[in-house]
Amino acid sequence: MGSTSTTSPYLARHLGPTAGDRSEMLQGLGFDSFQALIDAAVPNDIHAETLELPAALSEDQALDRLRAYAAENVVLKPFYGQGFHETSTPPVIRRNVLESPAWYTAYTPYQPEISQGRLEALLHFQNMVSELTGLPVAGASLLDEASAAAEAVALMARVGRKGNRVILDERLHPQVLAVAAERARTLALEVEITNASEGLVGEDLVGVVLAYPGTKGDVADIRQAIEDIHSRGGLAAVACDLLALQLLESPGTLGADVAFGSSQRFGVPLFFGGPHAAFMAVTAKLTRQLPGRVVGIARDAEGNPALRLALQTREQHIRREKATSNICTAQALLAVTATMYAIWHGADGLKRMAQRVHERACSFAAAVSGSVELAQEHFFDTVTVHTPGSAQAIVQKAEEAGYLLRAIGEDKVSVSFGESASEDDVRTLAEVFGVAAQDAQSGSCSRIPEALRRASETLTHPVFSSMHSETQMLRYLRKLSDRDLALDRTMIPLGSCTMKLNPTAGLEPISWPGFANVHPFAPEHHTKGWRHLIEELEQWLEAITGYAKVSVQPNAGSQGELAGLLAIRRYHVARGEDQRDVVLIPTSAHGTNAASAKLANMNVVVVKNDPKEGSIDLDDLDAQIEKVGDRLAGIMITYPSTHGVFEASVREVCKKIHAHGGQVYIDGANMNALAGIAKPGEFGGDVSHLNLHKTFTIPHGGGGPGVGPVCVAEHLVPFLPADPLSTDPHCPAPGDAGVPIASARYGSAGVLPISWAYIAMMGGRGLRDATAQAILNANYIAKALHEDFPVLYTGPGGLVAHECILDLRALTDATGVTATDVAKRLIDFGFHAPTLSFPVAGTLMVEPTESEDVAELNRFIEAMHTIRKEIAQIEQGNTDYEESMLRHAPFTAEIACSDEWPYAFSRSEAVYPVDTLREAKYFPPVRRLDEAYGDRNFCCTG
Numbered sequence: 008m009g010s011t012s013t014t015s016p017y018l019a020r021h022l023g024p025t026a027g028d029r030s031e032m033l034q035g036l037g038f039d040s041f042q043a044l045i046d047a048a049v050p051n052d053i054h055a056e057t058l059e060l061p062a063a064l065s066e067d068q069a070l071d072r073l074r075a076y077a078a079e080n081v082v083l084k085p086f087y088g089q090g091f092h093e094t095s096t097p098p099v100i101r102r103n104v105l106e107s108p109a110w111y112t113a114y115t116p117y118q119p120e121i122s123q124g125r126l127e128a129l130l131h132f133q134n135m136v137s138e139l140t141g142l143p144v145a146g147a148s149l150l151d152e153a154s155a156a157a158e159a160v161a162l163m164a165r166v167g168r169k170g171n172r173v174i175l176d177e178r179l180h181p182q183v184l185a186v187a188a189e190r191a192r193t194l195a196l197e198v199e200i201t202n203a204s205e206g207l208v209g210e211d212l213v214g215v216v217l218a219y220p221g222t223k224g225d226v227a228d229i230r231q232a233i234e235d236i237h238s239r240g241g242l243a244a245v246a247c248d249l250l251a252l253q254l255l256e257s258p259g260t261l262g263a264d265v266a267f268g269s270s271q272r273f274g275v276p277l278f279f280g281g282p283h284a285a286f287m288a289v290t291a292k293l294t295r296q297l298p299g300r301v302v303g304i305a306r307d308a309e310g311n312p313a314l315r316l317a318l319q320t321r322e323q324h325i326r327r328e329k330a331t332s333n334i335c336t337a338q339a340l341l342a343v344t345a346t347m348y349a350i351w352h353g354a355d356g357l358k359r360m361a362q363r364v365h366e367r368a369c370s371f372a373a374a375v376s377g378s379v380e381l382a383q384e385h386f387f388d389t390v391t392v393h394t395p396g397s398a399q400a401i402v403q404k405a406e407e408a409g410y411l412l413r414a415i416g417e418d419k420v421s422v423s424f425g426e427s428a429s430e431d432d433v434r435t436l437a438e439v440f441g442v443a444a445q446d447a448q449s450g451s452c453s454r455i456p457e458a459l460r461r462a463s464e465t466l467t468h469p470v471f472s473s474m475h476s477e478t479q480m481l482r483y484l485r486k487l488s489d490r491d492l493a494l495d496r497t498m499i500p501l502g503s504c505t506m507k508l509n510p511t512a513g514l515e516p517i518s519w520p521g522f523a524n525v526h527p528f529a530p531e532h533h534t535k536g537w538r539h540l541i542e543e544l545e546q547w548l549e550a551i552t553g554y555a556k557v558s559v560q561p562n563a564g565s566q567g568e569l570a571g572l573l574a575i576r577r578y579h580v581a582r583g584e585d586q587r588d589v590v591l592i593p594t595s596a597h598g599t600n601a602a603s604a605k606l607a608n609m610n611v612v613v614v615k616n617d618p619k620e621g622s623i624d625l626d627d628l629d630a631q632i633e634k635v636g637d638r639l640a641g642i643m644i645t646y647p648s649t650h651g652v653f654e655a656s657v658r659e660v661c662k663k664i665h666a667h668g669g670q671v672y673i674d675g676a677n678m679n680a681l682a683g684i685a686k687p688g689e690f691g692g693d694v695s696h697l698n699l700h701k702t703f704t705i706p707h708g709g710g711g712p713g714v715g716p717v718c719v720a721e722h723l724v725p726f727l728p729a730d731p732l733s734t735d736p737h738c739p740a741p742g743d744a745g746v747p748i749a750s751a752r753y754g755s756a757g758v759l760p761i762s763w764a765y766i767a768m769m770g771g772r773g774l775r776d777a778t779a780q781a782i783l784n785a786n787y788i789a790k791a792l793h794e795d796f797p798v799l800y801t802g803p804g805g806l807v808a809h810e811c812i813l814d815l816r817a818l819t820d821a822t823g824v825t826a827t828d829v830a831k832r833l834i835d836f837g838f839h840a841p842t843l844s845f846p847v848a849g850t851l852m853v854e855p856t857e858s859e860d861v862a863e864l865n866r867f868i869e870a871m872h873t874i875r876k877e878i879a880q881i882e883q884g885n886t887d888y889e890e891s892m893l894r895h896a897p898f899t900a901e902i903a904c905s906d907e908w909p910y911a912f913s914r915s916e917a918v919y920p921v922d923t924l925r926e927a928k929y930f931p932p933v934r935r936l937d938e939a940y941g942d943r944n945f946c947c948t949g
C-alpha cells in the first residue's frame with residue numbers, strides 16, 4: 008500500500024496507543040504489523056493502491072494555512088439579511104458552550120441519565136420556540152431554515168387528506184423556496200408560488216407556507232391566508248424570525264398550525280451559511296407529526312422529574328420508511344447556543360434589542376424615504392428600497408464604505424439591520440443612498456402594523472429572567488455540563504457513532520472572524536478563502552473515497568443520503584427509465600437509509616441478512632432483484648456493515664446490482680474503517696455520503712452539527728446538489744441537473760475547517776494508520792470480551808472491523824439481565840454506554856475508535872468483566888435479578904448518601920464497583936428513566 012505523504016507529526020497525538028502498545032496489541036492478535044492486520048481483516052479485492060494526499064502538516068503549519076485562508080475572505084458589516092443576520096455571540100457563551108469540549112464533545116442524549124444537562128438546555132430551546140411562536144409543541148432543532156420548510160411541506164402532505172397542491176408564498180427567502188419547492192415536487196406535490204398573504208385561490212390544497220416577515224422585510228397580515236387554507240381543509244405553516252417575534256404577534260395566535268425558521272440570529276455566527284439550528288413548533292394535534300427530536304419531561308425510577316428524548320418511536324431508527332422524517336443528527340450545539348443567548352439577554356433584553364433593531368430600520372427608512380421610494384410600508388428590521396437601474400452601483404458604494412447589502416435584481420436594494428447596528432451605521436448607509444448625514448434622524452415610530460403588534464407575552468418561563476451576571480451564566484453552564492458525560496471525561500464507545508478525538512487545532516479557527524463572520528451570500532470575490540478551503544477539502548475527500556466529485560452541501564448524513572438517492576433517481580429519469588423507483592435495503596441498515604428513500608419518493612424493498620454471518624444474504628438478494636425487475640433503482644449498503652464486519656461479498660453485491668441496471672449507494676458513515684485502506688468509489692459504489700462528524704472529527708455537539716458530503720462517480724456528477732440561489736423555484740429543476748438540499752451552497756461550511764485540519768495534519772499515511780488503529784482497538788476489545796459477551800458477527804480471519812456487537816441475548820434469557828441493564832450499570836463505572844440494541848435488539852455495539860489509549864480500553868474491559876461477574880451472581884442464584892445492582896443501576900449521589908438504603912448489596916458495591924473510581928467518580932443526576940411513564944405522559948415544555 009503506497010502513500011505519497013510522509014509520516015504525520017500530529018499522528019501520535021491523534022492515536023491513543025503508543026508505538027509500544029501497538030506492537031503488543033498486534034502481537035496479542037497474532038500480527039506483526041498494521042499491514043498484516045489489514046490484510047487479514049479487509050477483503051483483498053477491495054484494497055486501494057494509493058491515497059494521494061499532500062504531505063501531512065504539523066498543527067502550527069495547518070493553523071498558518073488556515074489563517075491564510077481566513078485572510079483571503081473579506082469581512083464586511085453584514086446588512087444583507089435573507090435569513091442570515093449580524094449577531095454577536097456573548098463571549099461567556101462562545102467560550103463555555105461553542106468552544107467548550109464539555110458541550111461540543113457530548114453525544115446525542117439517547118442515554119438520558121448522563122445527558123440531563125444538555126437535555127435541560129434543549130428543553131429551554133423548546134420553551135423559547137414554543138413561547139415565541141405561540142404553539143405548544145416544539146422540537147429540539149432541525150437542520151436549517153430551508154430544509155425545515157421542506158419538512159413543513161412534508162408534514163402537511165402527510166396530514167392532508169385531500170389534494171396534492173401546496174402553495175409557497177413568493178415572499179419566502181429564495182433559498183427556502185428553492186429547497187422546499189423541489190422537495191415538494193419530489194413527493195409528487197404540485198407547487199404553486201404566489202403572494203399567499205393576499206389570499207388563496209383554488210381547492211385541492213394540502214397547505215400553504217407563509218412568510219412572516221417576507222424576504223424583502225415586508226410584514227403582512229397572514230390571517231386571511233390562514234383562514235382560507237383552513238376553510239379548504241389544509242394547514243398553514245409560517246416561516247418566522249425569533250427576534251421579530253418579540254414585537255410581532257405570534258403565528259400561533261394568528262392561527263398557524265406550524266411555525267419554523269432559523270435561530271441563527273440568537274448568537275450564532277454567520278459561518279458562511281451554517282451550522283445554524285432551525286426550529287419548528289406545531290399545534291398539539293400535530294405532535295406526532297413533528298420531524299426531528301423532542302425533549303420530554305418524564306421521571307426517573309424514584310419518581311423525580313427527569314428529561315429524555317420523547318416520542319422516540321417516531322424516529323427513523325425504529326420506524327425506517329414510516330418515520331416522520333430522516334433527520335437524525337440535527338443542530339443541538341447551535342440550539343444550545345441560541346438558547347443560552349436568550350437566557351443571557353433575558354426576556355426584557357431581547358425585547359429591547361428587537362425594539363432597537365426596529366428603530367434603526369425605522370430611522371434608516373425615515374432618512375431615505377424623502378429621496379428614494381421604499382418598497383414597503385411595514386417592516387421589522389429590513390428595508391427594501393427602489394433603486395431603478397442602480398442596485399449594483401449602490402451595493403458597490405456600500406462595499407466601499409464597509410457594508411454588505413443585498414441587491415434584488417437591478418432595481419431594488421435591501422438593508423437589513425442586525426443586533427449591533429448603530430446610529431452611525433444608519434447615517435453611513437443613508438449616505439450610500441445619497442442622503443446627507445445630517446438628514447438622517449433617529450426614528451422611534453413603529454412600522455409594524457397595529458393589528459400585528461405583539462399582545463401575547465414573550466419568554467415568561469423563569470429561566471429567561473434568571474440570569475443577571477456573568478458569574479451566574481458561567482456557573483449555570485458549568486452546572487449543566489457537569490451533569491453530563493462527554494468525550495472530555497470518558498471514552499464513548501458508541502458503535503456506528505465514531506466518538507473520536509476532535510483536534511483542537513481544527514476547532515480553534517471556526518471562531519476566527521475571517522471564517523465565522525462571512526455571510527453565505529457574500530459575493531465570490533469576498534469569499535475566496537472559504538472557496539479555496541472547501542475546494543481543497545472536496546478534492547481530498549474525492550481522493551479518499553475514489554469518487555469523481557464531492558459536494559459538502561448536505562448538512563447531516565441523512566441529507567447526504569437524500570442527496571445521493573435523488574442523484575440516483577434523477578439519473579434514471581434522465582435516461583428515460585422513470586420506472587426505476589425501488590431501492591433494496593438490507594435489514595441491518597441504519598434507519599435513516601429507508602427514511603431517506605421515502606423522502607426521495609422511492610420504494611423500499613428489504614433484503615435479508617444472513618443470521619449467522621450478518622452479511623447480506625446473497626440468495627435473498629438474487630430473489631429480490633428478480634422480483635423487482637426493471638423497477639430496480641439501486642441498493643443502499645453500509646460498508647463495513649452496521650454489523651461491524653467487512654463483508655467479503657461486497658464486490659459481488661455491487662456487480663449483481665449493476666448487472667440489473669441499478670446503482671449502488673454505499674453509506675460511508677463507517678468510513679473510519681476504510682479511510683486510507685479502501686475506496687468505495689473503486690470497489691463498486693456509484694454514490695456515498697460521509698459523516699464528517701464521525702470519521703473526519705467534527706464533534707457531535709450533543710446531537711449536531713453534522714456534515715454529510717455526498718460523493719459520486721462521474722456519471723452522477725450532473726446530479727450533485729445545486730446551489731439554492733441558482734435554482735429557479737418556479738419551474739421544476741431541469742431533468743439533467745441536481746436539486747438544492749440545504750439553505751446555503753456549502754451547507755454547514757462553518758465547521759469544515761475542522762475536517763480540513765484533520766486531513767491536512769494526518770496526510771494519507773496518517774489516515775491509513777488511524778483506520779488500522781481503529782480496527783486494532785476494536786479487535787482488542789472483541790478478543791478481551793468475547794468469552795464473557797460473545798461477539799455476534801466476525802468477518803474475514805474471525806476479525807471485526809472498527810466495531811463489534813456484543814450479544815447479551817443468551818444472558819438475558821438465562822438471568823433476566825438486559826442489554827439496557829448493562830448500559831445503565833456502565834454509568835456507575837463512569838462510562839457512556841455502547842450503542843444499545845442497534846442494529847440487533849438485545850446487543851451492545853462497541854466502537855472504541857483509534858483515539859482511545861490502552862489504559863482507557865482496559866478500564867472499559869475491566870468494567871465489562873466486573874459486570875459479567877455481577878451477572879454471574881444472578882446466574883449462580885446468589886442474587887435475584889429484581890434485587891440486583893444491574894436492575895437498579897445507575898446510582899445517584901443522593902441515593903448513595905440517603906439514610907434509607909433499600910438494597911441487599913452495599914453502597915460501596917453500587918457506586919465504587921472498581922477501586923479506580925475512588926480517584927474520580929461521576930454520579931448521574933437522576934436514576935434510571937421511567938420510560939413507560941415518559942411514553943404515556945408527553946410534555947415538551949416546562
Ligand SMILES: Cc1ncc(COP(=O)(O)O)c(C=O)c1O
Nearest residue numbers: 335336503563564565597676713
Ligand atoms: C450508518 C449510518 N448511516 C447514516 C447515519 C445518519 O447520519 P446523521 O446522523 O448525520 O444524519 C448514521 C448516523 O448515525 C449512521 O450510523
